[in-house]
Amino acid sequence: MNLKGISLPAALMAMVLLVSSCGSKKYTLLQSRYGELETKYKDLDLKYLNSQHELTNATNRVKDLEEQIAQYKSNVNSLQAALDKCLTNSGQGNANISKLVDEINASNKYIQHLVNTKAKSDSLNMVLTNNLTRSLSREEMQDVDVQVLKGVVYISLSDNMLYKSGSYEISPQAGETLGKIAKIITDYKDYEVLIEGNTDNVPISQKNIRNNWDLSALRASSVVQALQNNYGVDPKRLTAGGRGEYNPIAGNDTEAGRTRNRRTQIIITPKLDQFMELIDKAPEKAQDGDTTLTEPDTTTTY
Template sequence: MKKVLLVITIVSMSLTSCVSKKKYTELETKNKEIQDLLNTATVKLNSCLTEREAYANQIDFLKKNNSDLINNMGNLTTLTTKGAENLEKSLESLKEKDLRITRLQDALTKKDSVTLALVTSLKREVGMDDPDININVEKGVIMISIADNLLFKSGSYEVSDKAKGVLAKVAKVINSKPDFECMVEGHTDNVPVKNAVLLDNWDLSVKRATSIVRVLHNDLGVSPKQLIPAGRSSYVPLVDNDTPANRAKNRRTKIIIMPKIDQFYEMIEKEMKNLGGK
């Protein structure tokens, strides 16, 4: 640009001496127009350079933004895939736990069904019209409560002949379920007992329980593995020991028929560990 201006100036100076004033004026006007065009072109060039730099920066930003978006999409895909895998594993775990719960419920339902069938069988065998015999279900086990006046004489632990007839019916049901256990609990009133044979009510309650156990095993063929004698003395009364009638109610023997405790609780414990293990 400077060279052009120099040439024009030299030409102008040289022509000043050899051209007319009119021609000089025309050339000067033309030179001014060229100078204006040059200035305008320079301004436009600078503007274009500035815009190009801005566009270049914008392109770099868009490229980086696009790259970030692509990376984020990849991360999102990875997270979505992992989330789907975790969800699937959680659903499988829930299905397994639900299956174990169903099995546990089925086992409990089966136990309850067997218990109900045994109660029905016992009531049919023993009969419901005897006020000295009570059969019901408590806490999932069968309770047979027999008053002492049907089993023993007062202060004695020798089983009466009348009692053996009732025990034979109970033994029939016990023998039909060899996987069940039978706990025999002796209960007394709170009147102290002490003689040459018995030390106290604990002693009397235990001896009465073991007497029943011996009859069930020795005379009626119940497996000794199923039998558990226990003495409760006077510490689990049905009613207050404040009248002769109430004391008579408290003097009783309970025969508790139940699934083998160890087997049942092993099953429960196993299933509960499985439930919490995953």
């Protein structure tokens, strides 16, 4: 730039404008890059939360299955010990040995049937859980906890998100989350749904609410009616219950603990008659020399 003939103040002003223009371009580029990195961070953080939920559920399912298999093995070992005793006792006769062998075989088939049935149930519950957690936003995941324990799906909702402050009325911001949960419940029509209200141990002082028992039951009832009236869930599948302050998951001596205890759980379980079917299909013990055993049906429908 030719500064000859230009006054010193004018020259300084021109240099300031030139430097300012360069700085503005760099700032704009840096701001754009920052926005891209922030978006990637949010995506990675959400994927991490989902992975943590899936890992916890998988660990619980493995532990549950190992416990059942250990019990089944113990039953087989008991029958095997009885068989060994029969083999060493010549007075039992071949007929009793044959009957015991048939009982062992039938029990083994039934054990395999139970393992297969549980695997089906676990698979369905895992799909249900994954479908729900993937539909929730990062913000919703902070107020919703989803777990599978012993074949039952537990969806725990914080009171801060679900209800108006100090009330049992559903808050407006809870509508979208309840809608997503209702869709999952509707899709899995062969499951029963229990809505369970829980509180901390701080006494309630409101007109027409006697104590925390009342508050927990009223809150559960509000969720049940919202699922029925606003989202079309069949009321025959719904049960509302309140447990007051008597089912805490944390200590009530801190605010953080009381916050965790103030929650509403949506508990999704297979229908009771499906479990009764499994009991009815257990092998029947032979009587009066009859060695015919009822083998379990392996066509359980979900």
